[in-house]
Amino acid sequence: MSARLVLHGVCVGLLFAALAGAPTPAKAQKIYIETDLEGASGVYKFSQTREKDTPPNIEACEFLMGDIAAVVRGLRAGGAKEIIVSDGHGSQAFLPRLMEPGAKYVTGKPRPSSGLDETCDAIVMVGCHAMMGTPDGVLCHTQSSKSENRYWYNGVETGEIGQSAIVASYYGVPPILVTGDEATCRETKKFFGEHCVTVAVKRGLAREAAELYPFEETRKALFEGAKRAMAELPNCKPYQVKLPIQAKKEWYELDAKGVKGKLMTREGEILDLRDLYKF
Numbered sequence: 001m002s003a004r005l006v007l008h009g010v011c012v013g014l015l016f017a018a019l020a021g022a023p024t025p026a027k028a029q030k031i032y033i034e035t036d037l038e039g040a041s042g043v044y045k046f047s048q049t050r051e052k053d054t055p056p057n058i059e060a061c062e063f064l065m066g067d068i069a070a071v072v073r074g075l076r077a078g079g080a081k082e083i084i085v086s087d088g089h090g091s092q093a094f095l096p097r098l099m100e101p102g103a104k105y106v107t108g109k110p111r112p113s114s115g116l117d118e119t120c121d122a123i124v125m126v127g128c129h130a131m132m133g134t135p136d137g138v139l140c141h142t143q144s145s146k147s148e149n150r151y152w153y154n155g156v157e158t159g160e161i162g163q164s165a166i167v168a169s170y171y172g173v174p175p176i177l178v179t180g181d182e183a184t185c186r187e188t189k190k191f192f193g194e195h196c197v198t199v200a201v202k203r204g205l206a207r208e209a210a211e212l213y214p215f216e217e218t219r220k221a222l223f224e225g226a227k228r229a230m231a232e233l234p235n236c237k238p239y240q241v242k243l244p245i246q247a248k249k250e251w252y253e254l255d256a257k258g259v260k261g262k263l264m265t266r267e268g269e270i271l272d273l274r275d276l277y278k279f
Helices: 003-021 055-077 160-170 182-192 215-235 273-278
Strands: 029-035 080-087 104-106 122-128 150-153 175-181 197-206 209-212 245-254 260-270
Touching: 029 055, 055 080, 055 122, 055 175, 055 215, 122 160, 122 215, 150 160, 160 175, 160 182, 160 273, 175 182, 175 215, 182 197, 197 215, 260 273
Parallel strands: 029 080, 029 122, 080 104, 122 175, 175 197
Antiparallel strands: 150 245, 197 209, 245 260
């Protein structure tokens, strides 16, 4: 055999070996983003989140849209092929004029679906806050900041981060990224473990006081965090809660002026994860 044929055979062999060791191309990734307003960069007062369409509220919504844009860019840089962004704030917070290209945005009420289903590969939570009662949680609450709701599932007190993940688990969808203040990030790690990426955009000092970070810094961190979350996706698992869920809820009655009255308690079972918010 000639030296030329031997060399050719060696080269072909090396090529096949390289191809065999090459990573398999990632499947198309569909990412569902659920958003809230209280955990966005620059937001630290309830006047920014409760009073719809006031100048402080509109400004806070602009802050949120900037955070979302950074996350969308980071997810796409990390390989996301399809992104659905759902407006999860009670009074809605999206500003269409500031929508980042490369995603679809779902807002308005009532609506039949937010876009979360079994076709999604992961859930991302942007602009989140810690559960009610968290000492250093900026604007902390669970569902209602006025009646100060608190929820327990199988004996574990759970905030909105956990609630979203429980519903997502019905579809087999894992959380891969949560953004908000430092208390939010701490709560995320407690529930979902170290593989779920967190990005802190501020540090809570009290319920309406915070150490804020410049937007240039938070948006860069959000981009990098989202990109890193895509790499962690294979390591993240859905947050599982055993059915039937033994549920408990506490809240304060409010009078016509919004003044807190009697502490109320309700207990019962949740048989379907999709009914979590009905309890």
